[in-house]
Every structure is written in C-alpha cells, then in structure tokens.
Amino acid sequence: MKKPERHVFICGSFRGNGESRGVCEKKDGHSLLAYLEGELSDRGMDGYMVSSCGCLKACGEGPILVRYPEGQWYGHLNEGRIDAILDAWSDDDDAVQLQIS
Numbered sequence: 001m002k003k004p005e006r007h008v009f010i011c012g013s014f015r016g017n018g019e020s021r022g023v024c025e026k027k028d029g030h031s032l033l034a035y036l037e038g039e040l041s042d043r044g045m046d047g048y049m050v051s052s053c054g055c056l057k058a059c060g061e062g063p064i065l066v067r068y069p070e071g072q073w074y075g076h077l078n079e080g081r082i083d084a085i086l087d088a089w090s091d092d093d094d095a096v097q098l099q100i101s
C-alpha cells in the first residue's frame with residue numbers, strides 16, 4: 001500500500017458501539033463522504049485518502065472534515081462547501097475562511 005500524502009477524515013457519527021448516530025449523520029454526512037471521494041477523483045487530486053470516522057466532538061458545527069497533516073478542520077459541510085474547499089486546495093490555498101477553530 002502506498003501511503004497517502006494527505007488523509008481526510010469525514011465524520012460518520014459512529015459511537016463506541018458502532019452505531020452511526022449523531023449530528024453529522026442526521027445532516028447526511030455519509031453521502032458527503034461519497035461526494036468528496038468522487039470530486040477528488042474527478043479533479044485528479046491524487047495523494048488523498050478519505051476515511052469515515054467516529055464523532056469528532058464538534059457536533060454543533062457538523063458535518064465535519066479534518067485534513068492531515070495540516071490539521072485543518074472544516075465544518076457545516078454540504079456539497080457546495082466541499083466544492084469550495086477543493087477549489088482552494090487545488091490552488092494550494094487552505095480555505096481559512098471555511099475552517100472552524
């Protein structure tokens with residue numbers, strides 16, 4: 001396996017027992033995972049790995065994604081915001097205005 005240059009985690013709202021229950025799930029976070037993967041592929045943005053994860057404990061700002069190694073957190077995701085984030089990343093811009101603190 002080739003290690004990714006960057007790893008993006010998108011909240012899947014998973015709890016300790018494996019159930020997906022939480023704000024990000026209620027706001028359709030799972031479909032955003034597929035959308036993000038598709039957009040990265042369509043844009044030829046190689047070097048990214050995308051994974052779903054458990055609750056990131058920022059539920060009030062969900063759905064959430066985090067990009068590493070930068071350690072950047074983005075919230076209130078929808079397809080339009082993902083497009084804006086990927087547009088910025090393509091230009092080596094961190095889309096600071098879309099990040100949460």
Ligand code: FES
Nearest residue numbers: 011022024056059
């Ligand atoms: S359910 Fe996504 S941050 Fe908590």
